[in-house]
Each structure stands twice: as structure tokens, then as C-alpha cells.
Amino acid sequence: MTDAPAYVPPNVWTWNKENGGQFASINRPIAGPTHDKELPVGKHPFQLYSLATPNGVKVTVMLEELLALGHMGAEYDAWLIKISNGDQFGSGFVDINPNSKIPALMDRSGPEPIRVFESGSILFYLAEKFGAFLPKDIKSRTEAMSWLFWQMGSAPYLGGGFGHFYAYAPTKIEYAIDRFAMETKRQLDVLDRRLADNEYLAGNEYTIADMAVWPWYGALAKGLVYGAGEFLSVQDYKHVQRWTDQIAKRPAVKRGRMVNRVSGDPASQLHERHDAGDFETKTQDKIEAAKPA
Numbered sequence: 001m002t003d004a005p006a007y008v009p010p011n012v013w014t015w016n017k018e019n020g021g022q023f024a025s026i027n028r029p030i031a032g033p034t035h036d037k038e039l040p041v042g043k044h045p046f047q048l049y050s051l052a053t054p055n056g057v058k059v060t061v062m063l064e065e066l067l068a069l070g071h072m073g074a075e076y077d078a079w080l081i082k083i084s085n086g087d088q089f090g091s092g093f094v095d096i097n098p099n100s101k102i103p104a105l106m107d108r109s110g111p112e113p114i115r116v117f118e119s120g121s122i123l124f125y126l127a128e129k130f131g132a133f134l135p136k137d138i139k140s141r142t143e144a145m146s147w148l149f150w151q152m153g154s155a156p157y158l159g160g161g162f163g164h165f166y167a168y169a170p171t172k173i174e175y176a177i178d179r180f181a182m183e184t185k186r187q188l189d190v191l192d193r194r195l196a197d198n199e200y201l202a203g204n205e206y207t208i209a210d211m212a213v214w215p216w217y218g219a220l221a222k223g224l225v226y227g228a229g230e231f232l233s234v235q236d237y238k239h240v241q242r243w244t245d246q247i248a249k250r251p252a253v254k255r256g257r258m259v260n261r262v263s264g265d266p267a268s269q270l271h272e273r274h275d276a277g278d279f280e281t282k283t284q285d286k287i288e289a290a291k292p293a
Contacts, residue, residue: 026086031098037090041108042077042274049079049093050103052261054155054215054225055119059103060273061211061256062126062133067276068252071130073109078259078273120152123208133208144202147209150190155216157183167226181232184220188237191217195239199246210247215257218244255279 015029041047046063050056066074081087081102088100097104097117105122107114107129116125124145127134135141162180165173191213194201201209221237221244223229235241247253258270258279266285270278 026083026089031094031100032089033091033094034086034089035091037087037092039090039092039096040077040079041106042079044075044077044274045073045107045109046076047079047106047108048076048103049081049096049105050260051081051083052257052259053083053102054159054219055101056103056260057215057257058119058212059105059122059126060259061215061253062123062208064252064256064259065211065250066126066130066132069130069132071132074126074130076273080260080262080271082262118152120148120212123148123212127208133206133211135202135205135207140202140205144205144207144209147194147201148212151209151212151216154187158187158216158220162228163226166228166231185232188217188220188232188234188240191243192237192239195243200243206247210243214244214247214253218247258283 039047039049048059048063050059052060060078063074063076081093081104083102087093088097088102093104094100096106096115099117101117103117103119103122105116105125107116107125116122124134126132134144157180162177162184165176165180169176191201198204200206201213217240219225220228220232221234221240223234229235258268259273260271261269262271263269266288267283269284270282271284272278272282
């Protein structure tokens with residue numbers, strides 16, 4: 001058996017639809033809608049179009065935390081966007097997020113609807129609007145924003161880099177896996193060192209920085225993504241483990257993780273959320289149990 005020849009990039013790249021692994025059917029090198037489809041609109045001030053990926057969980061956790069604080073103006077409808085079906089390329093979704101990525105939010109509380117896209121931007125928008133989960137003093141506020149932007153810049157190396165090549169790529173490439181495993185462990189060490197001396201990322205206060213980082217790195221620390229917990233020795237990051245467990249106990253976080261979830265324990269899946277009572281009556285286990293035999 002001979003080694004495969006080394007890949008030599010062509011002078012001009014062309015799109016091969018067969019490449020791309022698990023997500024090849026929804027990946028493409030152009031933007032814009034692929035089909036006409038209006039988005040539904042519910043009764044609440046905020047309309048969220050999302051899926052419970054780490055980026056989606058950031059926003060549902062934030063909305064549930066705001067409601068837990070008594071900000072009833074943060075009531076929301078959460079509509080399921082099935083990215084494996086290409087829902088994010090519908091014309092209505094692209095009108096809100098031209099980048100065709102979840103989550104996307106419409107604020108309909110004012111005289112004119114405001115669109116907000118990119119998860120970090122949504123967290124900041126909501127924090128500013130409600131004056132919550134973002135410190136007022138300039139030092140702590142800047143620290144929180146720095147960690148928020150750290151997450152936005154770092155997570156693509158975790159998800160699109162390590163996660164893709166370790167779990168989803170059609171072939172295992174040692175160089176790619178080693179390269180991104182090294183970077184992922186470096187990032188975990190960055191977090192572990194910060195959390196060794198601080199309860200939360202911005203200091204002693206729970207902020208949007210924690211809400212942004214936790215769905216990605218907390219899930220990684222518990223071995224819940226990519227099946228890579230043992231491979232990355234995540235148990236070694238003791239301070240990340242402590243922080244992860246502490247945030248996971250928050251009731252609003254538990255609710256936020258359920259919204260738009262379509263995998264795992266059916267009792268943890270609330271495909272769409274339109275009222276607070278849906279957590280008690282419309283999880284997938286109850287829906288399945290109510291179906292006629």
C-alpha cells in the first residue's frame with residue numbers, strides 16, 4: 001500500500017459539494033437565501049430563531065436569567081431553526097441575519113423592530129437594554145467585555161477547528177487534530193488560570209462573559225461535546241470544573257439549556273418556547289406520552 005500523494009492546492013479553488021463531512025449538505029461558499037420562507041412571529045417582545053447549539057444556549061440562558069430577575073419585558077418566543085435542514089437559508093431568516101447563522105433575534109418592543117445577530121452582540125444588546133449582567137464600573141465592565149470577545153475569537157478554533165477535525169471530518173488528519181487539540185488545551189488553561197483566583201470570569205460577578213463561555217467550554221469540560229473529554233484530559237482543569245458546576249446549578253441556566261434542544265433526554269428538550277409554563281407541559285417526553293398509542 002502506497003501513501004496517498006500530497007495535496008497540492010490548485011491555482012483557483014473550486015467548490016466540490018462532496019467535500020465537507022457531516023455538514024457538507026448545508027455548507028456553501030456563497031451567502032443569501034436559497035428559498036423563500038417567512039418566519040413565524042409570536043406574542044412576546046422578543047422573537048428568537050435558534051437551535052440549542054452552544055451559541056444558541058448563550059441567548060436562551062440570558063433571556064431566562066433576565067426573567068428570573070423580574071424583567072418581564074424580556075419575555076420571548078423561541079422558534080426552532082433546524083440548521084441540518086437549511087432553515088437558516090430561508091429568506092426570512094437571512095433578512096435578520098445575512099450570515100445565516102443561529103441565533104437571530106428580533107426586538108419588537110419598540111415602534112420599529114430591531115434585528116440583532118451574532119450571539120455576542122445579542123448578549124450585549126440585552127445587557128444594555130435591561131441594565132443587567134454587565135458591571136457598571138469601568139474596570140469590571142471592561143473585564144467582562146474582554147472575556148466576551150475572547151470567547152467570540154477563541155471558540156471557532158474549538159468548534160470549527162478541533163471539533164470538526166476530531167468528530168466530523170470525513171477522514172482523520174493527525175496534523176489537524178494535533179494542531180487544534182493543542183490550541184483547545186491552551187484555551188482551557190487560559191480559563192483555568194483566570195478562574196483559579198476569580199469566582200467568575202469578570203471577577204466576583206456573574207456576567208454575560210460567563211454566559212458566553214460556559215455553553216462552549218463548560219460542555220467541553222464535562223465531556224458533552226465531540227466525545228473528547230478523555231482525549232483532552234478535561235478533568236485536569238479543576239477551576240474550570242468548579243466554575244462549570246457552579247453555573248450549571250442556576251435554575252435559569254437549566255431552563256435555558258432546554259430551549260430549542262432536539263437531542264438528548266426527551267425531558268430536557270423544549271423544541272419551542274412560548275410561555276414559561278412550557279417547561280412543565282411541552283417538553284418532548286410529555287408530547288410523546290400524549291400521543292395516541
